[in-house]
Amino acid sequence: MPKMNLSHFEASFLFALFTSVVLGVVTKRTDRERLRYGLYVFGCFFAALVGIGWLMYFGHG
Amino acid sequence: MATKEKPAKEPMPPLNVWLAPVAVGWLIPGGGHYLLKRTGRAVLLTVSVTCMFVLGLLMRGAMFKPQSGDILTILINWGGFLGDIASGILYLLTSWLGYAQADVPGAVHDYGTKFLVTAGLLNVLAMVDAYEIAGGRKS
Numbered sequence: 001m002p003k004m005n006l007s008h009f010e011a012s013f014l015f016a017l018f019t020s021v022v023l024g025v026v027t028k029r030t031d032r033e034r035l036r037y038g039l040y041v042f043g044c045f046f047a048a049l050v051g052i053g054w055l056m057y058f059g060h061g
Numbered sequence: 062m063a064t065k066e067k068p069a070k071e072p073m074p075p076l077n078v079w080l081a082p083v084a085v086g087w088l089i090p091g092g093g094h095y096l097l098k099r100t101g102r103a104v105l106l107t108v109s110v111t112c113m114f115v116l117g118l119l120m121r122g123a124m125f126k127p128q129s130g131d132i133l134t135i136l137i138n139w140g141g142f143l144g145d146i147a148s149g150i151l152y153l154l155t156s157w158l159g160y161a162q163a164d165v166p167g168a169v170h171d172y173g174t175k176f177l178v179t180a181g182l183l184n185v186l187a188m189v190d191a192y193e194i195a196g197g198r199k200s
Contacts, residue, residue, distance in 0.1 A: 001160060004119035004169075011172040014116060015179070018109040022183040025102050025109075026190035029199060 009049075016045030074196030082191040088149040090184045093191025106187045114151045114180035122173025123164035124155065141174075147181030 006014070024038020086093025091106030125141030128134055146152050155161050164174070193199040 002119065003121055004116065006116075006120065006169060006172065008168065008172075011120070011169070011176075015113075015172075015176065018113045019179065019183065021105055021109045022186060025105050026186045 009053075012045075012049045016042055016049065020045060071198070079192045079195040082195045083188050086188040086191040087147065087184065090149060090151070090180075091187060092149075093188060094194070097191060097194050099194065106184075110148065110180050110184050110187065111151065113176050113183065114148050117173045117176030117180060118155065118160060120169050120173030120176065121162055121165065122170060122175070122177045124152075124161040124177065125174075141178055144178035144181040147185050148177070149184065151180070 020038045020042035023041050024034045028034045028037050082093035082096045085096050089095075089107070090110035091103040094100070094103030094106060124145050125138050127142050128138040164170070190199070
């Protein structure tokens with residue numbers, strides 16, 4: 001079986017993408033709401049990813 | 062004095078209505094939605110959960126096995142095991158075909174382990190959604 005080497009960013013990005021899709025699909029009641037919620041969750045994941053990344057960067061000095 | 066009335070608890074739908082979608086949804090990610098003719102959503106669930114699981118395997122993530130020991134070991138290993146097994150056929154095939162891997166140190170392997178468990182947890186959400194659709198609580 002081939003081994004996949006992803007960077008932290010790539011792995012987090014893919015994690016955010018698939019999790020957002022599922023959360024969007026199962027949470028809301030109309031397709032429009034699902035799309036909006038999926039995008040919102042993905043945005044939150046991405047903001048946390050970038051924000052915590054910078055926090056760790058400055059934390060390390 | 063006026064008291065707030067508790068909202069009436071919805072009765073549980075009959076077993077024969079939701080059992081098949083939930084069971085198929087466990088075995089095949091998104092399967093419950095296929096059964097309930099929600100094809101578009103079913104495809105999204107199947108693709109997302111399967112991609113998550115396969116990426117976890119390709120990153121050489123570890124499969125949890127139930128272990129006894131101190132409370133933290135029990136919690137982590139049983140929790141991880143339940144998360145893994147919630148992926149249904151993906152977990153079963155991985156175990157039967159010998160692709161389950163032991164835990165090894167490394168950031169990528171660690172991500173892989175989390176991907177495997179999360180795929181199962183996302184499938185649990187899909188099963189709950191299938192239950193609600195089958196019971197008529199959602200469209």
